[in-house]
Amino acid sequence: MTAPSRHVGGTNGFPLSAPLLSVENVTLEYQVPGRVVRATQNVSFDVWEADRFILLGASGCGKSTLLKAVGGFIAPREGRILLDGHPVHGPGPDRVVVFQEFDQLxxxxxxxxxxxxxxxxxxxxxxxxxxxxxxxxxxxxxxxxxxxxxxxxxxxxxxxxxxxxxxxxxxPRVLLMDEPFAALDALTRRKMQEELLALWEEVRFTLLFVTHSIEEALVVGNRIALLSPHPGRMRAEINSHEWDLTSGGSPAFQAAANRIHGLLFEEAGADGASHE
Ligand SMILES: Nc1ncnc2c1ncn2[C@@H]1O[C@H](COP(=O)(O)OP(=O)(O)OP(=O)(O)O)[C@@H](O)[C@H]1O
Incomplete structure (x- = not known):
C-alpha cells in the first residue's frame, strides 16, 4: 500500500491543520433477514479543507455506504467519523449529498x-x-x-x-457526491466534470466524491482512496493533483490509470485471499 498523503508542512512534517473529516477504522454493516452484510471493514482516511477526495473502487466495495455513513444516515458498527473534530451522529446541513439520480429535485x-x-x-x-x-x-x-x-x-x-x-x-462543510455524473452521456459527463472543477476553483469547497471510473477519479480528485471489495477495505491512497481534464490520453495519465487498475484488480486478485 502506498503511504497516505498528508497535508504536511513546517519543519517537523506534522500536518499544518487538523483534518476537516476523519473516518477512523470504520466498519459498516447492513442487517438483512438471517444475516449481516459487511459493507466496509476498518476503513480510515482523512479529508482536509478544500480537498477533492475520491472514493474509487469496483461495484460493491462500499463506496456509497461510506458516503451514507459520512452523511450520518448509517452509524458505524465499529470506528468513528469526525467532522471538525466532533463525532457524526446523524444527518445535518453541514453535509449535503448530490446523487446520481435525476429525480432528486x-x-x-x-x-x-x-x-x-x-x-x-x-x-x-x-x-x-x-x-x-x-x-x-x-x-x-x-x-x-x-x-x-x-x-x-x-x-x-x-x-x-x-x-x-x-x-x-x-x-456545507463537505459536499458529498455519489456518482453524480454516471447517468449522463459521455460528452455531458465531461462537461460537468469541467464545470465542477471550475466551481471548485472559485468556491474551494471540500468534496467527497464517489466513482467507479478511474479516469474520472484522476481528473476530479486531488487525492484518491482505492477500495477493495467484499468487504470494502483501503487498498491504497494516492495523490492525483497533477492531473486535470487536459491530461487525458497522455502516456503519463494512461500509466497512472493502469497503475490504479493494477492496484484495484490485479494485485488485489493475486493476494485477495489474505484480504478476505
Ligand atoms: N440496503 C442494503 N441492504 C443490504 N446490503 C446492502 C445494502 N446496500 C448495500 N448493500 C451491500 O453492501 C455492499 C456495499 O454496497 P455499496 O452500494 O456501498 O457499494 P458501492 O461500492 O457503492 O457499489 P456500486 O458502485 O455498485 O454502487 C454490497 O455488498 C451491497 O450488496
Missing part, C-alpha cells in the same frame, strides 16, 4: 425555489438573503435563464447542475 418547485428553500432552512436565512444566494449559485452553474423552469423541463445535465447549485447554496 422536488418537481413542484422551480429551479429558483429548489435552490433557495434548503439554503433558507439550513442557513436560517431570511427570504431575501436566501433568494440572493440562490441567484448567485444558479448563475454559477449557468442556469440563470432557467431559474423559473420546473425540473421536468430540464435535461439530465441541467438537473444535476441544479442539484449542485442547491447543495453549494447550503454552504
Amino acid at each position: 422536488p418537481p413542484w418547485k422551480t429551479v429558483r425555489e429548489n435552490v433557495a428553500f434548503p439554503a433558507r432552512v439550513s442557513g436560517h436565512l431570511g427570504r431575501k438573503e436566501a433568494a440572493e444566494r440562490a441567484e448567485h449559485f444558479i448563475e454559477k452553474v449557468g442556469l440563470t435563464r432557467f431559474a423559473d423552469a420546473y425540473p421536468n423541463t430540464l435535461s439530465g445535465g441541467m438537473k444535476q447542475r441544479v442539484a449542485i447549485a442547491r447543495a453549494l447554496a447550503m454552504e
Whole structure:
C-alpha cells in the first residue's frame, strides 16, 4: 500500500491543520433477514479543507455506504467519523449529498425555489438573503435563464447542475457526491466534470466524491482512496493533483490509470485471499 498523503508542512512534517473529516477504522454493516452484510471493514482516511477526495473502487466495495455513513444516515458498527473534530451522529446541513439520480429535485418547485428553500432552512436565512444566494449559485452553474423552469423541463445535465447549485447554496462543510455524473452521456459527463472543477476553483469547497471510473477519479480528485471489495477495505491512497481534464490520453495519465487498475484488480486478485 502506498503511504497516505498528508497535508504536511513546517519543519517537523506534522500536518499544518487538523483534518476537516476523519473516518477512523470504520466498519459498516447492513442487517438483512438471517444475516449481516459487511459493507466496509476498518476503513480510515482523512479529508482536509478544500480537498477533492475520491472514493474509487469496483461495484460493491462500499463506496456509497461510506458516503451514507459520512452523511450520518448509517452509524458505524465499529470506528468513528469526525467532522471538525466532533463525532457524526446523524444527518445535518453541514453535509449535503448530490446523487446520481435525476429525480432528486422536488418537481413542484422551480429551479429558483429548489435552490433557495434548503439554503433558507439550513442557513436560517431570511427570504431575501436566501433568494440572493440562490441567484448567485444558479448563475454559477449557468442556469440563470432557467431559474423559473420546473425540473421536468430540464435535461439530465441541467438537473444535476441544479442539484449542485442547491447543495453549494447550503454552504456545507463537505459536499458529498455519489456518482453524480454516471447517468449522463459521455460528452455531458465531461462537461460537468469541467464545470465542477471550475466551481471548485472559485468556491474551494471540500468534496467527497464517489466513482467507479478511474479516469474520472484522476481528473476530479486531488487525492484518491482505492477500495477493495467484499468487504470494502483501503487498498491504497494516492495523490492525483497533477492531473486535470487536459491530461487525458497522455502516456503519463494512461500509466497512472493502469497503475490504479493494477492496484484495484490485479494485485488485489493475486493476494485477495489474505484480504478476505
Ligand atoms: N440496503 C442494503 N441492504 C443490504 N446490503 C446492502 C445494502 N446496500 C448495500 N448493500 C451491500 O453492501 C455492499 C456495499 O454496497 P455499496 O452500494 O456501498 O457499494 P458501492 O461500492 O457503492 O457499489 P456500486 O458502485 O455498485 O454502487 C454490497 O455488498 C451491497 O450488496
